Amino acid sequence: MMKPMIAAMGLLLATQVHAQFSDYQRYLTVSDGASFSGDSQRVRYEGQLFESFTLRFNLTPLAEQQNDIGQQLTFGLNLKLSDQAFLERIQIQSASANVVLSEDPSLPHMYPYPGVANGDVTFVSQLGTRKRTVDFTGTRRNSWLSYTLGGGSYRLSQEFDSQAPWIPYALDYQQHIQLDQMGWSWSPGYAQLSFLAPVAPVPEPETYALMSAGLLALVLRRRRAKKS
Amino acid sequence: MKQIWSAVALLAVTGSAHAAFSDYSRWLTLTEWKVEQSNVTGTSELFTLNGRQYERFNLTISPTAIGYWPIQGFSLRGNLSNQAFLTHLHLGELTYVIKHDYHDGTDPEIGVSLDYFHQLGGREYSVGKLFETVAEYPLVETTTETRPYLYTQTFRGAFGGPEQAFYSSLKAWQMGCCNSFTVPEIELSFVANPVPEPETYALMGTGLLAGLLVRRRKQLGKSQCDEVQA
Numbered sequence: 001m002m003k004p005m006i007a008a009m010g011l012l013l014a015t016q017v018h019a020q021f022s023d024y025q026r027y028l029t030v031s032d033g034a035s036f037s038g039d040s041q042r043v044r045y046e047g048q049l050f051e052s053f054t055l056r057f058n059l060t061p062l063a064e065q066q067n068d069i070g071q072q073l074t075f076g077l078n079l080k081l082s083d084q085a086f087l088e089r090i091q092i093q094s095a096s097a098n099v100v101l102s103e104d105p106s107l108p109h110m111y112p113y114p115g116v117a118n119g120d121v122t123f124v125s126q127l128g129t130r131k132r133t134v135d136f137t138g139t140r141r142n143s144w145l146s147y148t149l150g151g152g153s154y155r156l157s158q159e160f161d162s163q164a165p166w167i168p169y170a171l172d173y174q175q176h177i178q179l180d181q182m183g184w185s186w187s188p189g190y191a192q193l194s195f196l197a198p199v200a201p202v203p204e205p206e207t208y209a210l211m212s213a214g215l216l217a218l219v220l221r222r223r224r225a226k227k228s
Numbered sequence: 229m230k231q232i233w234s235a236v237a238l239l240a241v242t243g244s245a246h247a248a249f250s251d252y253s254r255w256l257t258l259t260e261w262k263v264e265q266s267n268v269t270g271t272s273e274l275f276t277l278n279g280r281q282y283e284r285f286n287l288t289i290s291p292t293a294i295g296y297w298p299i300q301g302f303s304l305r306g307n308l309s310n311q312a313f314l315t316h317l318h319l320g321e322l323t324y325v326i327k328h329d330y331h332d333g334t335d336p337e338i339g340v341s342l343d344y345f346h347q348l349g350g351r352e353y354s355v356g357k358l359f360e361t362v363a364e365y366p367l368v369e370t371t372t373e374t375r376p377y378l379y380t381q382t383f384r385g386a387f388g389g390p391e392q393a394f395y396s397s398l399k400a401w402q403m404g405c406c407n408s409f410t411v412p413e414i415e416l417s418f419v420a421n422p423v424p425e426p427e428t429y430a431l432m433g434t435g436l437l438a439g440l441l442v443r444r445r446k447q448l449g450k451s452q453c454d455e456v457q458a
Contacts, residue, residue, distance in 0.1 A: 127358075136364045152364035159357050164375065 024053045027085035027197050031078035033062050042199070045160050050196040052088070059095060059173075059189035069116055071184075075175040077191060080168070086196040087127060087169045089157035094121045094136070094175050096151030097186035103145065113139040117184060119149040119177040125156055128167030132156075149177055150189075160196060248272070251423045252285045255312035256416075260303040260397070265292040274422055277385055283422040284315075289414045291396060302411050303397035308418060314392050316417040317346055319355050319377040324398065324409035330366035342372065343397045344412075346379055349390030353377070374412070383419045 021040045030036070038055035063074040075095050081087055097119070121136040136152035158164065177186065249272040258266060270287035291304035308314055322344065345354040356375035361368065394416075398409055 130358075132360065134362050140364075142365070148365075152362075154363075155359075155361040157359050161354075161356050163377070164356050 029080040049199045054194045057191040070179040073177040077173045079171045083168045088194040091155040092191040093153045093189045095189040097149040099184045101145045115180045117180040121175045123154040124172040126170045255309045257307045262292045301398040308392045312418045312420045317379040318415040320412035322374045322412040327406040340400045347393040
């Protein structure tokens with residue numbers, strides 16, 4: 001008699017449990033080595049219930065090494081969202097490196113970067129058949145004597161409505177930064193992803209009551225059979 | 229008598245005109261910017277449903293884009309009478325791109341207002357949008373795309389539903405050199421009671437004429453009788 005009681009209690013408790021953030025794994029595949037945190041919450045759009053997941057990524061280097069030129073950094077992130085989820089927003093800010101050169105009166109007022117530091121950033125964003133590739137390459141001069149590598153960003157968002165198509169989404173971000181000995185400092189990038197997932201209708205308490213009544217009846221019947 | 233004959237002659241002349249596509253304007257009112265220049269094309273056809281005759285209009289409308297510095301864009305509103313039944317409305321895709329260079333010294337105050345929706349009764353159904361931004365300081369490029377919007381209903385012979393309208397408008401200030409937008413096409417079909425054919429008018433005219441003649445004859449006959457009695 002104890003076991004069925006425990007089972008019934010378990011069922012009752014199950015109704016209290018909320019959809020968990022860890023459910024994101026049912027919809028989203030994240031490349032190895034990514035560090036992130038996230039949460040989820042219930043939202044309602046046009047009378048429909050959804051679980052809205054938000055993930056925040058710290059884009060720390062996947063590889064970091066020294067070579068003859070200087071420090072070399074490699075970053076990357078790959079996300080795949082299934083068509084069982086609806087992409088609300090993806091925002092990705094690449095890592096950036098900065099240097100301010102000391103003033104040299106012999107140099108012209110504004111001049112191209114004199115060193116060998118270089119870098120490239122690629123974002124490939126694909127929503128259904130809509131594909132966008134963005135390349136950022138090289139060093140840029142921000143102002144007199146101040147230079148930047150990387151720092152480009154990409155953002156995609158779409159509005160939800162009942163007619164919106166649910167299509168898969170994929171993002172691939174890759175970045176390389178090769179620094180030289182001019183005194184660069186760098187900071188990692190970040191990314192944030194939000195998506196909607198359908199909420200399975202939660203069984204009504206009545207359903208559970210009916211089910212446990214059935215279970216109880218079965219148990220009683222078994223007991224009676226045993227007795228006789 | 230002369231007047232009546234000239235009326236009949238007029239009817240005969242109108243008989244050569246046919247119920248035409250351009251009759252759509254009896255039910256669909258287009259307003260806003262440069263409407264008279266908007267490109268409206270399409271067809272009309274008669275069909276029979278449950279023994280009654282109706283007319284179906286199929287239209288494709290391209291709003292006219294205008295550019296008076298510093299405003300550019302287009303704006304078109306269509307209001308459909310509730311004596312017409314909308315069977316199909318397709319609001320085409322629209323894309324606009326804004327590029328900005330924070331270093332080239334132009335005014336970054338670019339404003340775009342986009343209103344693109346189907347109005348059904350008191351509710352507005354906006355087309356779905358997708359926004360994309362690519363930025364690498366000092367360059368920023370933003371793209372806005374709409375999803376095509378499709379509304380369909382089956383006509384079963386009744387009019388008098390809710391008022392329907394559509395509005396397609398993009399107004400941009402300071403579009404600058406490198407910005408662009410596309411003007412979406414709007415397709416719609418609606419059903420209305422047929423515009424009476426000229427033959428119908430002719431028949432009606434003949435009937436009226438006959439009525440008049442009969443009345444005249446009666447009056448004449450009556451006065452003759454009066455004379456006899458006198």
